[in-house]
Amino acid sequence: MKNSITSTVYDLIGVGFGPSNIALSIALAEQAKLQGSLSSLFLDKQSNYRWHGNTITDQSHLQISFLKDLVSLRNPTSPYSFVNYLQKQGRLVDFINLGTFYPSRLEFNDYLRWVAEHFSEQCRYGEEVLAIEPVIFQDKVKTLRVIARDIQGNKSVRETRALVVSPGGNARIPELFKGLKSDERVFHHSQYLSKIKTQPCAQGKAMKIAIIGGGQSAAEAFIDLNDNYPSVQADMILRNIALKPADSSPFVNEVFAPTFTDTMYKQQPIERERLLKEYLHTNYSVVDEDMIKQIYSMLYKQKVSGDQRHNFRCSTEIEQVTATEQGIELALRNTETGQQQLASYDAVILATGYERKKHIELLAPLADYISDFSVDRNYRLQTDERCQAAIYLQGCNESSHGLSDTLLSVLAIRSGEISAALYAHLVQEKHAIKSLSIERLIETIA
Ligand SMILES: Cc1cc2nc3c(=O)[nH]c(=O)nc-3n(C[C@H](O)[C@H](O)[C@H](O)COP(=O)(O)OP(=O)(O)OC[C@H]3O[C@@H](n4cnc5c(N)ncnc54)[C@H](O)[C@@H]3O)c2cc1C
Structure with missing residues (x-):
């Protein structure tokens, strides 16, 4: 293992190279043509980038129009649009013939990788950022130290004037299951494809599997187990009274419009909370309506054939979890009838969503300069005046910027x-920007 310290001071370092930071790379490349290029670097812990790769099943489709790709809403003439990707792959006409706005996630993953490849010089894969530290000079934090570790365990230290933190979500593990982290029979949906391959059902052995949750991920796993693992009997266990459809009707969908970010941001915290609650059914604990119909029809066919393979346990709360050699035993209570029941499973899939707290861990060494992790309208973290390095956050600002913040909608x-905002900050801080004099830069901004 080696440690390396880079003497370059970057203008920008990005944590993660998922859709948020790939989209930012496109925007920076556009801005560079007008104002000069920045020295930027993005670090992603995945050695081979995949977009939620362990969840891409045959049935998973984008839950948003392809026109909300990485760039089209800002610059429809960009070469990095999904339409141009299709053209370059020779599939534009075929895609049109599909008559859909919703490509498979497999295809969208390929689109993201295709765009990312164009920016490969600015990205290092297989490097996990461990912490961000302040570089203190005369009581001020003008730059930040980014500490990362690669897959061989080598540590690197880099310095930057600005940082953008876009690490996505962490699997949410319900309290009752936290003690079973090392039990191979219990896993989160974010690991679905790699873990299901290691279960006995992959060898055709009979298994009883519980899927916990009533959202899109749970529904996708349920269908995949039905279609690809005929030896599995699956139970979906959910709190809701039924699977509920995602509301994607046009008026409601306006909540994902870029202009809604302003509407949301201008509100007082209590009103923001009310808006989030009112539109929650567009994104959380809901399932694409066509998929609900597909599941209903699957269960109906079972009834007709008399082979009732799968079950739905709605209005059900899990009260206790016990792991034994025989299986994972769940103590269940029906919240409508109060009836209690024990059920034993060979495996449990936790389709229980994601938390967005990674930025707090990463920025912990800067805690003295940060109060509540709120950001301004342009996503810059609010710090006290001693911290002059700019830190931007993406994907963890739902409470101030609305439901779109964790999605592709406004990327x-x-x-x-x-x-x-970043260019304006660097000008204000009077940092030279590569290939353009500061005077010309100030001129272009003015
Ligand atoms: C299964 C699934 C399906 C989804 N489908 C849709 C959809 O259809 N439509 C939609 O609008 N949204 C969807 N989403 C929401 C999703 O959050 C966004 O689509 C999008 O992925 C957000 O991009 P991001 O770059 O902010 O985060 P991510 O895509 O999560 O990317 C974050 C990147 O950061 C890297 N990273 C994390 N921590 C570190 C670290 N410490 N150091 C270095 N790298 C790090 C990760 O490896 C990852 O590549 C889906 C989410 C999931 C989980």
Whole structure:
């Protein structure tokens, strides 16, 4: 193992190279043509980038129009649009013939990788950022130290004037299951494809599997187990009274419009909370309506054939979890009838969503400069005046910027806003920007 310290001071380092930071790279490349290029570097812990790769099953499709790709809403003429990707792959006409706005996640994953490859010089894969530390000079934090570790365990230290933290979500593990982290029979949906391959059902052995949750991921796993693992008997266990459809009707969908970010941001915290609650059914604990119909029809066919393979346990709360050699035993209570029941499973899939707290861990060494992790309208973290290095956060600002913040919906616009704010910050801090004199840069901004 080696440790390396880079003497370059970057203008920007990005944590993660998922859709948020890939979109930002496009926006920065556009801005660079007008104002000069920045020295930027993005670090992603995946050695081979995949977009939620362990969840891409045959049935998973984008839950949003492909027109909300990484760039089209800001710059429809960009070469990095999904339409141009299709053209370059020779599939544009075929895709049109499909008559859909919703490509498979497999295809969208390929699109993201295709765009990312264009920016490969600015990205290092297989490097996990461990912490961000302040570099203190005369009581001020003008730059940040980014500490990362690669897959061989080598540590690197880099310095940057600005940082953008876009690490996505962490699997949410319900309290009752936290003690079973090392039990191979219990896993989160974010690991679905790699873990299911290691279960006895992959060899055709009979298994009883519980899927916990009533959202899109749970539904996708349920269908995949039905289609690809005929030896599995699956139970979906959910708190809701039924599987509920995602509301994607046009008026409601306006909540994902870029202009709604302003509407949300201008509100007082209590009103923001009310708006989030009112539109929650567009994204959380809901399932694409076509998929609900597919599941209903699957269960109906079972009834007709008399082979009732799978079950739904709605209105069900899990009260206790016990792991034994024989299986994972769940103590269940029906919240409508109060009836209690024990059920034993060979494996449990936790389709229990994601938490967005990674930025707090990563920025812990800067805690003295940060109060509550709120950001301004352009996603810059609010710090006290001693911290002059700019830190932008993406994907963890739902409470101030709305439901779009964790999704693809506003990526194209948000990346343009962050890019403009970043250039303005660097000018204000009078940092030279590569290939353009500061005077010319101030001129272009004015
Ligand atoms: C299964 C699934 C399906 C989804 N489908 C849709 C959809 O259809 N439509 C939609 O709008 N949204 C969807 N989403 C929401 C999703 O959050 C966004 O689509 C999008 O992935 C957000 O991009 P991101 O770059 O912010 O985060 P991510 O895509 O999560 O990318 C974060 C990246 O950061 C890297 N990373 C994390 N921590 C570190 C670290 N410490 N150091 C270095 N790298 C790090 C990760 O490896 C990852 O590549 C889905 C989410 C999931 C989980």
